[in-house]
Amino acid sequence: MRYEGNIFRPPNERRSYLLQVTIGCSHNACTFCGMYKDKRFRIRPLSEIMEDIAMAKQTYGTVRRVFLCDGDAIAVPTADLLEILHRLKKTFPQIEKISTYAGPKSTLSKSVEDLRSLHENGLTTAYLGVESGDDQVLRETCKGVDAAQMLEAGQRLKNAGMNLFAMVLIGLAGEERSMENAVATAEMINRMHPDRLAALTLMPVPGTKMYRDIEQGKFRVLNATECLTETRELIRHIKLENLYFASDHASNYVPVKGILNKDKAKIIELLDHGIAGNVFRRSQWQRGL
Numbered sequence: 267m268r269y270e271g272n273i274f275r276p277p278n279e280r281r282s283y284l285l286q287v288t289i290g291c292s293h294n295a296c297t298f299c300g301m302y303k304d305k306r307f308r309i310r311p312l313s314e315i316m317e318d319i320a321m322a323k324q325t326y327g328t329v330r331r332v333f334l335c336d337g338d339a340i341a342v343p344t345a346d347l348l349e350i351l352h353r354l355k356k357t358f359p360q361i362e363k364i365s366t367y368a369g370p371k372s373t374l375s376k377s378v379e380d381l382r383s384l385h386e387n388g389l390t391t392a393y394l395g396v397e398s399g400d401d402q403v404l405r406e407t408c409k410g411v412d413a414a415q416m417l418e419a420g421q422r423l424k425n426a427g428m429n430l431f432a433m434v435l436i437g438l439a440g441e442e443r444s445m446e447n448a449v450a451t452a453e454m455i456n457r458m459h460p461d462r463l464a465a466l467t468l469m470p471v472p473g474t475k476m477y478r479d480i481e482q483g484k485f486r487v488l489n490a491t492e493c494l495t496e497t498r499e500l501i502r503h504i505k506l507e508n509l510y511f512a513s514d515h516a517s518n519y520v521p522v523k524g525i526l527n528k529d530k531a532k533i534i535e536l537l538d539h540g541i542a543g544n545v546f547r548r549s550q551w552q553r554g555l
């Protein structure tokens with residue numbers, strides 16, 4: 267198999283065949299993200315992608331799950347994405363799930379009809395990096411959309427029938443607006459209705475603007491207690507039923523997960539123990555990703 271540069275995928279895509287349809291991220295400007303800094307964004311030629319699918323057939327035989335890399339495969343023109351989906355389904359008849367990261371700007375460049383057509387032709391799951399529901403945080407981190415646009419992107423993916431996995435980033439607002447950020451993010455999630463929500467915790471990445479801001483004293487990274495308190499506030503304000511919530515990524519200080527709102531009290535209790543220091547909290551080196 268052939269890949270260009272570092273490849274990233276969500277933790278629960280560890281069993282998926284990774285098909286690189288773009289190189290890098292079409293936005294590539296978020297101040298906290300270093301994932302694709304070494305790549306100039308481009309869409310791979312269809313002929314190369316089809317060759318890769320044939321190689322995967324030879325290498326793996328049967329494939330049931332596919333994750334489309336890199337950071338924003340939804341940026342591929344709809345007609346080309348449909349061809350890729352058709353080829354995947356023809357090559358791997360047992361396929362059950364095809365997923366992708368969905369950049370908010372690229373998602374908004376497609377109509378609900380385009381997205382629905384992608385879903386009906388096999389694109390089952392979209393991972394949306396919401397990060398925050400707060401306009402100021404989205405602006406300061408150069409996410410490329412404001413809160414209303416981020417909500418619209420999530421709602422379009424949901425209305426298209428996709429399984430929507432939203433990801434938010436604890437600590438992104440820094441110290442002063444931590445609680446406001448938690449409430450605004452919960453309110454956006456309440457309106458977006460994702461199927462799953464993951465709360466990761468900010469990890470400064472060398473080479474990013476945020477890292478330089480931290481070095482220059484312009485931004486302070488929240489400590490473990492503050493991050494857990496922000497997570498608690500986020501959970502407290504989520505009103506959805508049957509939302510799978512996970513904050514058990516390697517970046518999180520205390521791993522918690524469950525179904526909201528059914529498990530809300532239990533999760534908050536565990537976070538309270540984490541805030542009080544009564545349960546194991548990952549140390550900084552254990553959070554090294």
Ligand code: SF4
Pocket residue numbers: 291292293294295296299300301302337369395409
């Ligand atoms: S949109 Fe996602 S992958 Fe692209 S720069 Fe922002 S966080 Fe990174």
